[in-house]
Amino acid sequence: MIRVTARIALDESEITEDFLRASGPGGQNVNKLETAVQLRFAAMASVNLPDAVKARLATLAGRRMTKDGVLVITAQRHRTRERNREDALERLLVLIREAATPPPPPRKATKPTLGSKKRRLESKTRRGETKRMRGAPGRDE
Template sequence: MARISVTRAISIDSSELVESFTRAGGPGGQHVNTTDSAVQLRFHVAASPNLPERVKARLAELAGSRMTREGVLILRGDGARSQEMNRRDVRERLIALIREATIVPKARRATKPTRASQTRRVDGKARRGAIKSGRGRVRPE
């Protein structure tokens, strides 16, 4: 069984991927009506023994609507006229998505604005208000 290397620490077994082929629309003339060039790749993230739990959780977050309730990631590729090119494209997108899930997002620390920045903001608003108030109707004194 072939293994697909994602990162140095993570690799997935190609037997975990389920590919199905359907007819794709788009360019290709009459040829497109006779070949199954579109690829649908299914990867059961929840059941994968090769992914750490934190990566599975981030992957579910990143995948959004491409992930089913059962934890199956579904990717579809029909951009190329060749089935092999579509297969390669979908696998590359899967690997890129898993790699992105391995990156731990930097925790945001809440900070307060400085007193000087608050003063600048309020002064700017007052200046802008003065400019706008000068745009009203001209009234005789």
């Protein structure tokens, strides 16, 4: 079991890894070794994630989530397979932790105070007076 939060732990059998050739520079090494990791996690089928976390995870994942509810993370930043595996797993855990945090409470709408209304109107009056003074002389209204 992989511990994500105090309440959420993932079963290692839910995560599958595929190795593929990384793109970009790397010399001859990049052409013959499969160091990039494509990590797949069936998030919507997971019994270890609450429904609310699944919904937020789908929103956070965006294009990384397939139509079947499988989260796909590709890691190819590092030159070695092991570091890419660690990177992909860490990115998955960060994403799930972010989805596990509850959303902030909705903002309650409040009315502006009387003082703030007066300050706003006074500043509008001052600004209008400044602009009126910029007009041609002798044109008082």
